Structures are given as C-alpha cells and as structure tokens.
Amino acid sequence: MKPSIKNSLLSFSLPLLLLGACGGGSGQNASGTASNKAGSAAKQTAAATKADLQTPNFVADSAYHYVAQQVAFGPRVPNTPAHLACADYLAAKLRDFGAEVIVQEAEVRAFDNTRLQIRNIVGQFQPEKSNRIMLYAHWDSRPFADYDPDPARRNEAILGANDGASGVGVLLEIARQLGQHPTHPGIDIIFFDAEDYGQPDHLDLPYQPDTWALGSQYWGKNPHKRDYYARFGILLDMVGAPNAQFYREQYSLQMAPRLVDHIWGIAGELGYGNQFNYNKGGMIVDDHVYVYQHRQIPSVNIIQYEPTSATSFGHYWHTHKDTMDNIDKGTLKAVGQTVLEVIYREK
Numbered sequence: 001m002k003p004s005i006k007n008s009l010l011s012f013s014l015p016l017l018l019l020g021a022c023g024g025g026s027g028q029n030a031s032g033t034a035s036n037k038a039g040s041a042a043k044q045t046a047a048a049t050k051a052d053l054q055t056p057n058f059v060a061d062s063a064y065h066y067v068a069q070q071v072a073f074g075p076r077v078p079n080t081p082a083h084l085a086c087a088d089y090l091a092a093k094l095r096d097f098g099a100e101v102i103v104q105e106a107e108v109r110a111f112d113n114t115r116l117q118i119r120n121i122v123g124q125f126q127p128e129k130s131n132r133i134m135l136y137a138h139w140d141s142r143p144f145a146d147y148d149p150d151p152a153r154r155n156e157a158i159l160g161a162n163d164g165a166s167g168v169g170v171l172l173e174i175a176r177q178l179g180q181h182p183t184h185p186g187i188d189i190i191f192f193d194a195e196d197y198g199q200p201d202h203l204d205l206p207y208q209p210d211t212w213a214l215g216s217q218y219w220g221k222n223p224h225k226r227d228y229y230a231r232f233g234i235l236l237d238m239v240g241a242p243n244a245q246f247y248r249e250q251y252s253l254q255m256a257p258r259l260v261d262h263i264w265g266i267a268g269e270l271g272y273g274n275q276f277n278y279n280k281g282g283m284i285v286d287d288h289v290y291v292y293q294h295r296q297i298p299s300v301n302i303i304q305y306e307p308t309s310a311t312s313f314g315h316y317w318h319t320h321k322d323t324m325d326n327i328d329k330g331t332l333k334a335v336g337q338t339v340l341e342v343i344y345r346e347k
C-alpha cells in the first residue's frame with residue numbers, strides 16, 4: 001500500500017533512536033540556549049557582536065527557471081549524455097554564483113549490478129570557514145516510472161521536475177543569493193547523484209538494502225574534503241508541487257528534533273504554516289539518512305508527504321506526470337524563503 005515507507009522501515013537499522021536523546025547538534029539559534037548559559041562571558045560577547053543579517057528575498061521565478069532548465073535536458077539518468085550535460089550545467093551555475101566547486105566523479109553499483117558513472121557536485125561558499133552548514137538535494141532523475149498508470153511505460157525514465165529538479169532549482173536560487181550576500185557560517189550546496197536509482201517497485205525483486213541514495217552513500221564514505229563536517233544539513237526533496245505539504249519527517253525528528261522545530265517555526269513565522277504541516281510524516285530513507293550514518297551530520301529532510309495518496313508522496317510520484325506542470329512557484333517560494341531565513345539567522 002505504501003511501498004516506499006514499508007521499504008524504508010525494512011531497510012534501515014541504525015540505532016538512531018538512541019541518538020535522539022543527544023539531540024543531534026543543530027544551529028546555535030535552534031539549540032544554543034543551553035550552551036550559551038554554560039559558555040564563557042567572552043564567548044557570549046563575541047556571539048552578540050555578530051550583526052544580524054538581512055535575509056534576502058527568494059525569487060521564485062528564478063528558481064522555477066532553474067527547474068525548467070534541468071528538465072529541458074530530459075531525464076538525468078546516470079550513463080546518459082543528458083546526465084553529463086546537466087552535471088556541467090549545474091557546476092557552471094554554482095561557479096557563476098561565486099562558489100568554489102568540486103565535482104566528485106565515481107563509479108557505483110546499482111541494485112541490478114549496473115556500473116553507474118556518477119557525479120556529486122559541491123559548491124562551497126566561504127570555504128575557509130570551519131563553521132559550516134550543508135544544503136543538499138539529489139539532481140538525478142529516476143530511470144523508471146514504477147507508478148505510471150500505463151504498465152508499458154514503467155521502464156521509461158521520468159523527467160523528475162519535482163522529484164529531483166525542484167530541490168536543485170531552489171538551491172541554485174539560494175546559491176545565487178549567497179554569492180551576493182554572505183552568511184555568517186560557510187555554506188556548502190551539494191547536489192547528490194543516483195539517489196533515485198533504487199530497486200523498482202513494479203518488478204517483484206527480492207528486497208535489498210541500501211539501493212537508494214547511491215551518490216550520498218559514496219560521498220559519506222569519501223567526502224569531498226577529508227573529515228568534512230557541518231553543524232547541520234537540510235535536504236530538499238520534492239519541494240515544488242502545487243499544494244504540497246511538508247510534514248515533520250521521522251528520521252529528521254530522530255537525528256535533529258530541535259532543528260526540525262526551528263525550521264517549522266520559522267516557516268510558520270513567515271506565513272507558510274499551511275505548507276509546513278506540524279504533524280509527523282513518514283520515515284523516509286533518503287540522502288539525509290546516509291549523511292548522518294556516515295558523517296554524523298544531523299539533517300532535516302523537507303519532503304512532500306501526502307498520507308492519503310497511494311504512495312504517500314504525490315499522485316505524480318514516479319510517473320510520467322512529473323513534468324513542469326507539476327511545479328508551482330508558491331511552493332518553491334515557501335521552501336526557499338524558509339531555508340534562506342534559517343541560514344541567514346545562523347551565527
């Protein structure tokens with residue numbers, strides 16, 4: 001009935017619940033009251049002298065354009081020319097916006113043993129700073145349409161306007177802002193590859209763990225910089241559909257409960273309480289799980305959840321309906337402005 005959730009529960013066995021008690025370090029603004037009280041007076045003064053920054057305006061038209069540009073390449077499936085062309089486009093955009101870019105190339109094995117040539121694309125803003133936050137999304141699109149109503153088209157790759165391109169489009173607009181208005185922490189924008197090459201649901205294959213999020217699994221074991229660490233991460237996945245709702249995803253609640261509440265609180269303050277639903281969502285195996293598993297970076301997944309739909313995502317999910325018709329500027333704006341507000345408040 002809800003295959004993705006079922007798979008998630010089966011495929012994840014880390015003792016995240018134990019770590020929930022530690023709270024998972026989130027931002028100072030999100031979690032810093034205790035450490036401020038305990039910290040030295042000098043430290044408090046230093047923190048207090050850091051000026052509040054004005055949060056820039058997230059331009060939804062611009063994000064929408066970046067989504068459309070990705071979709072125009074066609075499906076971005078590893079080992080295809082469109083995939084390579086889109087990788088070059090994304091790296092060039094990040095460089096244009098002033099990031100120092102590292103493109104990580106690797107070969108990984110898919111569920112069916114296909115060798116995939118993948119690229120994780122990292123845009124570093126203020127790379128000299130050790131105080132860092134990472135924002136990430138997957139940039140590949142799914143090679144299958146498991147839930148397409150037409151069985152004959154289920155082995156065709158999807159366009160992934162929402163599932164893939166939307167998160168990247170929002171992050172490109174954030175990158176554009178970061179190039180013009182620096183934040184206090186350094187920011188890394190990471191586009192992970194091969195998130196959506198997981199074992200298909202329409203073929204009755206025996207269960208295998210860890211077939212999703214191949215790019216972030218590789219990066220987690222081989223980060224772009226030795227011993228890379230960020231105080232926290234935010235993952236954007238399917239952040240552009242009309243009327244999308246973002247529930248509090250349960251792995252995020254386990255690894256970074258205060259950060260979840262901080263983000264949902266800011267969304268409410270900004271007037272996006274209708275999109276950021278405070279109810280608990282699914283337990284979704286996605287890039288954030290591996291970022292935490294391998295690098296211990298507590299992360300929050302902002303992901304569309306629709307408990308009444310058959311898959312618990314949207315009706316378009318993993319179908320050929322995931323086109324630009326499935327992208328809404330209001331949804332991009334709600335997510336983009338919320339994430340901007342979070343990072344510009346960080347000290």
Ligand code: AHN
Pocket residue numbers: 003004005007008163195196198212237284285286
């Ligand atoms: C699973 O279906 C196991 N996870 C959902 C992650 C995903 C797929 N996000 C986008 N497409």
Ligand code: ZN
Pocket residue numbers: 142163196318
């Ligand atoms: Zn997907």
